[in-house]
Amino acid sequence: MRFYTENDSEIIGIYLAERLFQGMTFEEALKASLVDLDGSFSYLAATPDALGFAKDPFALKPLLVAETDTFVALATEEVAIRAALPDVYDAREAQAKEVRVWRS
């Protein structure tokens, strides 16, 4: 595959699309990115039926996860989640190398 960009996030999108095209599952593609992408990142990615995140092996970028029976909320700061969803719930920082996928 050949493409041109000056945007680092776009590389992740193209990378994941290529891995999916090669036959990997969404979760496998996210896990593979932890090895193939060199740098610090916490990113969210979505397919038509799933949402997922991956966090780099050094945990250099923040990603807060709040998960309840009714919603999953992800943001770089808990203040953003609390502003949108003011209920009582726990939010935690994702760990290094953590990959999660939620399906609709």
Added chain:
Amino acid sequence: MAELECDGKATRAINAEIKKLISEGETRVFVRNPGARHNLGVAILEPVHLTFDGSVGYYCAGMVDGPTVEIRGSAGWGVAESMMNGTVIVHGSAGNAAAAAIRGGTVVIHGDAAARAGVSMKGGLVVIGGNCGYMAGFMAQKGTLIVCGDAGEAFADSMYETVCFVGGRVADLGNDAVIEEPDEADLRLLSETLERARLRKPPPAPHNFKKVLAGRKLWNFDKREWTTWREAL
């Protein structure tokens, strides 16, 4: 006890109100709806009891000297960073770099801590009731780090004189970290500290903790230790 409502207020106004209440002689301040705002309760130098009734954002209770700060929720990155003295209690979990570079005092996290807890700590005591993430205790220089659950990868990497205790499994020891059997004095310290911390989840018995400290191979350069140095750098 003074109460303070955060709703509709900017962080700077909340911190100014906290400081005003303290200067008026309040010894207990209860802060409602902190909403995980960043930089709450920083640079407090008086022995007050400050309670946040909910989660706080990044750098809560940073650079404090003497207060007791209780967080009834989770804390973001850098909770209690560079604390000189005092007590910080997090009832939920903590983000990366909890208790980073503290010089004294006590930090108790009832839940889990993310990456780099106690990084470069220069004194004091950190007690984590749950698990800790990647690289806890990295380059820690003095003080005590107690993890009641499991420790993540690269635990206690490149440390100086900090002593760590882990009640659960250590995923992987960092460069120059070695495991020793706790001695009588260690068991006494663990027993007293864990009793005082009154953790939400009961911790393992003191004799089940592993002691992790520096093997001192990185303290001075030695070309016979070339492989260790190459790994560490």
